[in-house]
Amino acid sequence: MFHRLEFFKRLQKKQPNEFVVWSGVKRSVDMVWGEMLGTIRQKMILLLEEERLDVRDLSQVLGLSEKDVYAHLEHIQRSVSRQGKNLFMAPCECLSCGYVFKDRKRIKKPGRCPKCRQSHILGAMFKIE
Ligand SMILES: [Zn+2]
Numbered sequence: 001m002f003h004r005l006e007f008f009k010r011l012q013k014k015q016p017n018e019f020v021v022w023s024g025v026k027r028s029v030d031m032v033w034g035e036m037l038g039t040i041r042q043k044m045i046l047l048l049e050e051e052r053l054d055v056r057d058l059s060q061v062l063g064l065s066e067k068d069v070y071a072h073l074e075h076i077q078r079s080v081s082r083q084g085k086n087l088f089m090a091p092c093e094c095l096s097c098g099y100v101f102k103d104r105k106r107i108k109k110p111g112r113c114p115k116c117r118q119s120h121i122l123g124a125m126f127k128i129e
Pocket residue numbers: 094095096097098099113114115116117118
């Protein structure tokens with residue numbers, strides 16, 4: 001099966017002037033990454049339509065800070081809902097006591113667990129459905 005995340009990771013490792021086969025045609029990495037895959041937000045949507053990812057995956061493969069990824073996700077949440085889709089969030093979880101942040105609507109990771117007060121928290125996983 002074709003995995004977009006794996007493909008994006010491979011593109012990230014190549015030089016911009018190297019070539020890859022895209023839709024059966026040999027093109028430069030630069031062109032596929034920029035013109036074919038579109039803006040950062042479009043790339044993020046392509047990835048999230050295919051699999052569940054967390055903010056760390058997205059920041060690594062797109063070369064962004066986690067802070068920027070959160071900002072883009074907020075926009076994506078609004079734009080996909082206009083298309084009748086939904087940005088699904090698997091809830092954050094406290095790694096110290098196992099508390100699950102079930103009712104949390106905000107995209108950003110909470111700073112502290114309300115139950116045990118620790119700040120070792122596993123961020124949400126996202127997917128567009
Ligand atoms: Zn906790």
